[in-house]
Amino acid sequence: MKLYTSLTSPFGRKCRMVAHVAGIANRVEVTEIDYKAEAYRKLNPLGKVPALARDDDTVLIDSPLISAYLASLGDEAAVYPENPEARWQALCLEALADGITDAGILIFMENKRREEHRSQGWIDAQASKINHGLDAIDAVAGEFGDSTQIGILAVAAAVGWLEFRSVVPDIRTNRPHLSAWLDRVATEDFMTATAPPPDA
Numbered sequence: 001m002k003l004y005t006s007l008t009s010p011f012g013r014k015c016r017m018v019a020h021v022a023g024i025a026n027r028v029e030v031t032e033i034d035y036k037a038e039a040y041r042k043l044n045p046l047g048k049v050p051a052l053a054r055d056d057d058t059v060l061i062d063s064p065l066i067s068a069y070l071a072s073l074g075d076e077a078a079v080y081p082e083n084p085e086a087r088w089q090a091l092c093l094e095a096l097a098d099g100i101t102d103a104g105i106l107i108f109m110e111n112k113r114r115e116e117h118r119s120q121g122w123i124d125a126q127a128s129k130i131n132h133g134l135d136a137i138d139a140v141a142g143e144f145g146d147s148t149q150i151g152i153l154a155v156a157a158a159v160g161w162l163e164f165r166s167v168v169p170d171i172r173t174n175r176p177h178l179s180a181w182l183d184r185v186a187t188e189d190f191m192t193a194t195a196p197p198p199d200a
């Protein structure tokens with residue numbers, strides 16, 4: 001199957017992390033795509049990455065759905081806790097981390113607009129969502145341990161991308177639990193194998 005993404009996409013990276021943790025990365029052909037290309041709309045009418053073309057050519061879109069599918073093909077329990085309540089908590093953390101990434105992408109895109117069209121109020125509103133979200137994650141990051149559940153992978157992808165693109169400053173400052181966990185997790189296989197290329 002083919003995962004259409006860019007190698008810098010945080011949502012694509014989350015899916016690649018899932019494939020890695022579930023032990024099926026060798027079945028996923030990561031395929032770089034220009035999400036703006038008209039032809040890509042046939043795969044994802046929304047023009048967003050990632051999209052997953054399965055072996056029967058049917059396509060799945062949206063990273064939570066793609067993640068769930070990929071995990072189902074391998075060691076699902078390493079990504080989605082079997083205990084129902086733990087699973088809801090994991091999915092809620094994924095939603096929080098994905099929301100942070102969405103807000104970061106909105107800032108990234110706004111900053112690409114010509115200065116006279118840019119709205120600082122809009123950027124500040126998105127930055128506030130990111131900072132509140134990161135505070136909430138810091139409050140629970142002390143309990144992350146070496147878990148690879150979906151919420152934690154989503155946090156790794158979100159924060160990795162915020163730092164890679166320098167979307168908001170000082171995200172580790174005053175967030176000791178998140179910072180310590182980021183330091184610890186940096187050398188894990190699922191992080192190193194999915195990192196954006198150095199020249200990106």
Ligand SMILES: N[C@@H](CCC(=O)N[C@@H](CS)C(=O)NCC(=O)O)C(=O)O
Binds near residue numbers: 048049062063098
């Ligand atoms: N909810 C989607 C969001 C995907 C998304 O926003 N992807 C970004 C790149 S990381 C994108 O394709 N943006 C292009 C656009 O919105 O036009 C998911 O989780 O897959």
